[in-house]
Amino acid sequence: MAQDKPKLKLAVYWGAACGGCCVSVLDVHEKLLDILAHADLVFWPIALDIKYQDVEQMPDQSIDITLFNGAVRNSENEHMAHVLRRKSRILVAYGSCAYLGGIPGLANFYTKEEVFRRVYEESESLDNPQKIHPLPENEVTEGHLHIPSFYNDVLTLAQVVDVDYFIPGCPPQSERLVEVFMDIVNGSDLPLKGSVIGASSKVxxxxxxxxxxxxxxxxxxxxxxxxxxxxxxxxxxxxxxxxxxxxxxxxxxxxxxxxxxxxxxxxxxxxxxxxxxxxxxxxxxxxxxxxxxxxxxxxxxxxxxxxxxxxxxxxxxxxxxxxx
Amino acid sequence: MPINDEARVGFYICHCGHNIANMVDVTSVAEYAAKLPNVVLSRDYKYMCSDPGQEMILKDAEVFKLNRIVVASCSPLLHENTFRNATAKAGINQFYFQMVNIRENASWVHEDKELATVKAKDLVRAAISRVVFHKALEKKKVPVNPDVLIVGGGISGISAALNIANAGKKVYLVEKDPTIGGYMAKFDKTFPTLDCAACILTPKMSAVLKHPGITLMSYSEVAAVEGYVGNYQVKVTRKPRYIIEEKCVGCFACIDACIFKEAKFSDEFNEGLSKRKPVYIPFPQATPQVVLIDDKTCIHFKTGKCPQSCAKACDRNAFDFDQKPVTQELEVGTILLCTGFQPFDAARAPYYGYGRYPNVYTSLEVERLVNASGPTGGNVVLRDKTRPKSIGIIHCVGSRDEKTNKWCSRVCCMYSLKLAHLLKEHTDAEIYNFYIDMRTPGKGYEEFYDKLLNEGVHFIRGRVAEVSDWAINEHEKGKLVIRAEDTLIGMVRRIPVDMVVLAVGIEPGKDAQDIRRVFNISCSNEGFFLERHPKLAPVETFTDGIFIAGACQGPKDIPDSVAQAGAAAAQALALIDSGFVELEPNTAFINEELCCGCQVCINLCPYHAITFDETKSVSHINEAICKGCGTCVAACGSGAITQNLFEDQQILSEIYGLLVE
Structure with missing residues (x-):
């Protein structure tokens, strides 16, 4: 297909998510080819092997659209939210978790300690007699280990960074995604910043x-x-x-x-x-x-x-x- | 704190003399408010509600270009209108005003001045946060239909009807019984003057009938009411009399001709102490003077095999055995409920033997017995036709009693005294009054009691335990023994008598709850209709344009009922004469763009203000009926319903202001 304009740069990222949102992107089936005709996927952990460092190296504002799915639940999620905000022209909170907190957000009915106790001490499928909890930093024989630190609160994307649009759904309807994407490609007037898109205004x-x-x-x-x-x-x-x-x-x-x-x-x-x-x-x-x-x-x-x-x-x- | 750049708030705090200033540091509140966002001006003043106080708002508004006014003072019930008017006079929409009640909510309820001041500041901050998001609103005017519906044709309804009709207004008087007159028509004399009840009542009854401005709808009930103040649509169902009302002249030839030669059915008007025929008139002066047929006892209706001798005797062809209930629609602007009471059912106090011993009577039965037009022609005799030589009158039957009704029925002491007097006069029997306390507040009432004390009537202070026929000596044999504690001599007494009169109390009518629902008003705990304010709005209800009078509002004697009827009539006339009603704009409205047509709101509305538009598939609120209760607003899942003066942003800003310094 002849391309007059340069291809859009598209990123998809997951925070605290189940993976369903990424699958919903795949669920556009052969329409993915249409999307790819207009856009390059520059970052998509579920499908492409591109490292965080690669993204950090990208010039600011170089990604046209980032679909951020999943809530922000740990320091890794938050770090990537900031990075992607910086690198993206349009940041979309994609799916219920990024939009409102979603299913992981139910953990806000508990504290971090309660979650850890349940997961690392009481879970029926667990064998952890020493009741070891994960630590963000740890010295092991191989060296100094870092893992993301787990927050007490699950946050929505907009509670961490400035968000341009919200696409609701668990997961969002794939058809809606294609519609929104094609609107952007065709240069339709973009909706007001902060709008919920790809959905109705009624219940x-x-x-x-x-x-x-x-x-x-x-x-x-x-x-x-x-x-x-x-x-x-x-x-x-x-x-x-x-x-x-x-x-x-x-x-x-x-x-x-x-x-x-x-x-x-x-x-x-x-x-x-x-x-x-x-x-x-x-x-x-x-x-x-x-x-x-x-x-x-x-x-x-x-x-x-x-x-x-x-x-x-x-x-x-x-x-x-x-x-x- | 939420900010609206357009808003220029003028804030005033009132000392209310010492009422507020003693417990709230008003100057410190004024200084504090001056620093809040949007506040252009902040003052404290001794009496904001005074003319100089209001003038101050007017001047300041001009000088400081204010467009919002907040006054911290007393309750909005008291002075919201005062300050709204002042705001309007200052050229600012009156709904750009917010009132803070720091008197009832701070100064009057606290003892620590420092904390009360902190609380006043919090409340002020909340109001200022809110008022900046107020919107300009207009009161709507709706014309008032001058016609009036009065429900209930007892003495209250009759008085109100005549009052209003004499003022030149059209009145529909609806009475559920075949005649107007109510309970008063059954009484012999009235206390304390001993006027003949019929003599003072029947002229009023016939005045109602003859009045060109009154449409009397007897034997009718209100089936449904729709609409709102000034514009009610009422459905009245007229029950079939089987007599064409316009043709009957009340000659009673039909009653004589009835196939039942002897009257054999219990006569309700005489409290069952006499019999009547299936075709009857409740009493000779019944109004209208129209007979009716009781289809439950009439041979024609029961078997279809009656020769209809009644109809044949009627030379005016007034009989129509095929009559059906007819529903008529009326349009009125105001409604007066004068639906009265019911006497306490003496069988609910079985320890007094009513229904078990034939010679235990209710007071109402005795009213008929002493009445010259009663079942015995005023000859007081027991059921075996003998004359009682001793009579006990028991007060407070179904009143002031934890087991039945807790309230004092207000009339029983006085009518018991009256009955004691009449019974003494008619029988010369020994009369014993058993009372808990003698309650005689009223003009000439205590004097009437004094008179009785000198008439040789016995008074025993104490609640009666029981009435029985269990004799413990010869003296008591064949008598009814009243056992009571005499608290004045401190012992239990047994008084044998021939006749017991139970002074039954006043209860809400058995259909009070149904009436309440039809007219959409409230009842107090005991079941009487609830007035808008016990002191300051005793005949108004919470539904605008609906007034109450007489014993439906609470136990009352005749003069009080008539006075209340006059008050209710005056209220109705005032409303009619004003020509229109102003509706508060704090109503809810539906954004049709958002309404999904789920209809959750419709049945929630206590005022029936919401209807569903099938064509557009959205709900619609009639603003004239909406009272701004907010129920639908909370229920709407789409957030499609907004209530003026209570928009989300206003409420949330108020909460924010309250919580965040």
Missing amino acids: QCDECKRKKSDKKGITRFYRPWEVTDDGMTCLNEQGILCMGPATRAGCGVRCVEGNAPCRGCYGPLDGIGDAGTRILSAIASMLDGKEPEEINRAIDSIVDPAGTFYRFSLPGSKLRRKVS
Whole structure:
């Protein structure tokens, strides 16, 4: 393909991530070829063997777009966030973890000590009789060892560096990525800095085809396996806890289309500071019951409320973490 | 601290004489506020609410080009309007004003001046952080429909209806029973003047009927109410009488002609002490003078095999056996609820033997017995037609009692005295009043008690334990024995009597809760309708344009009920005469761009202000109905609902200001 303009330079990096976001980039399938027709991938740890030092050597602002996925949970993540910010023209928080903290962010319900105790002392699959915890620096016979230091808090990318755009999702819909990328390639007007892109400005319910009424009347909550979904009625109206009412649309209501409740990975709409309290008050508003006992009974049927309502958003919320 | 470069705040702290200045260091608060961002001017002053205080705001606004005003003083309930008006006069939108209550929230509730001052500073900081994000808002004006609905045709409803209709306004008076008159129509005499109740009531009843401004809808109930102050839409269901009201002249030929030669069904008006036929009129002066058929006892309705002798006897063809309930829609601007009370059910105090011993009566039954138009023509006889020689009247049955109702019913002492007097007059029996405390507050009431003390009526101070027919000596045989502690002589007494009268208390009507829901008002704990303020707004409710009067608000005697009816009528007339209502702009509105149509908000709204627009698939809030409670705002997952004066940024800035120095 003839190239008039120079190719864009593209980087993909993972912080505290599961790898799913990188896979979602791969999930563009043959569209990757289109992307590569317009861009060189200059850094992508999951796919290319390029060292951190190589990136550090790149001139500042030399990368056009960096998709940073994963939260910032240790000194390595933070270091790379700063490096990539410096090297990139456009830094995108890609996926729920970089955007709001995501699943790793649930660790903010615990302290670093609690996490270490669980992982290095109590884990069922562990054999660590001396209860050895990792140390950031250590003297061994081979010399002085450094490993990244583990933070007490999981942070969102924007809590560490200036971020240009946010693409939500766990992982983001690959189609959305291609759309956003092609917009940039085609020189479309870039959205306002700080915008959430590749998603809708309304909540899931707006796109959800299930029947909704003003009769919510939830008397108890069910986990999906506990009831037979009729396939047509709003899941919340059936007592199946669905985060749709307070979750940004843009994924194509994929979970609900697959008859599973929305878990909230696209996060809240613009201007909503705290996704957890927003969905909590929306769900609480659907409860039926006049007496405190009835309401308590209904609420007691929610398994892990904090983890449910803040599943993807704890570090990025007003609540941010559990205060110990 | 959140900053808005446009905002120029003028801050004033009020000494409130010594009320605030004694416990809060006002000068230090004023100096502190002067240094806060956006604050252009900060002053303290002795009485901000005084004319010079308000003038000061006006002058400062001009000189210092202020565009936000914050006053730290008393409760917004007291003076928010004062300062909003001053702000408006200063040429600033009145909603660019914020009030800080440092009197009730700081000076009055603390004893440490230093800490109270710190708290006042915190509250001031919060208000200043908030006010910079206020937006200019306008109050909306809505015209008031001058027609009035009055629900309940007892003495309160009748008085209010006449008051309002005499002022030239149209009144719809809805009464659930076949006649107006309420409980007062059952009474013989009224205390303390011993006026004949019927003599003073029936002229009012007929005045209601004849008044060109009053539409009387008897035997009707309000089924639904929609709308808001000044503009209510009301659905009234008229129950079938099976008589065409306009044709009946009240000749009663049909009653004589009824296939039942003898009356054999319990007569509600006479408290079941007499019988009536299926076609009947509650009492001779019933208003309207229209008979009705009780379809539960009428042979035609039960078997379809009645020759309909009643209808044949009617020379005006007023009978219509096919009548169905008819629902009529009314449009009114204000509503008065005068739905009254119900007497305590004496069977709930089984230790007094009501329903078990035939000669235990309720006070209301005795009202009928002593009444010349009652079942015995005013001849007080027991159920076996003998005349009682001794009568015990037990006060506080279902009042001042942990087991039943805790409240004092206010009328029982007085009507018990009245009944004692009337029974003495009618029977010359020995009368014993058993009372806990004699409560006679009211004009001429204590004097009436004095009069009774001189009439040879016995008064025994103590709560009655039980009424039984268990005789322990010859003297008690065949009598009802009232066992009570006499606290004045300090012993338990047994008084054998022929007749026991239970002075039953006043309770909320059995349908009070249903009425409350239909009209969207509140009830207090005991179930009476809740007034907006117990002292300063006794006939208003929390729903604008809906007023309450009479015993539906709490136990009350006739003069108090009539006075309240007058007050409620005046409130309604004031609203009507103002021509329009101003609506607070602290209402919520929906951003249709964000609304996803999930409809969570709709049923949450306690005022039914939200509807769903099927075509656009979004919800809509009627601002005229919205009271700004904020429930929907919290519920909206999309954050599509915003409430004026309580926008997220305003609230969060306020919290920030409160927490961060």
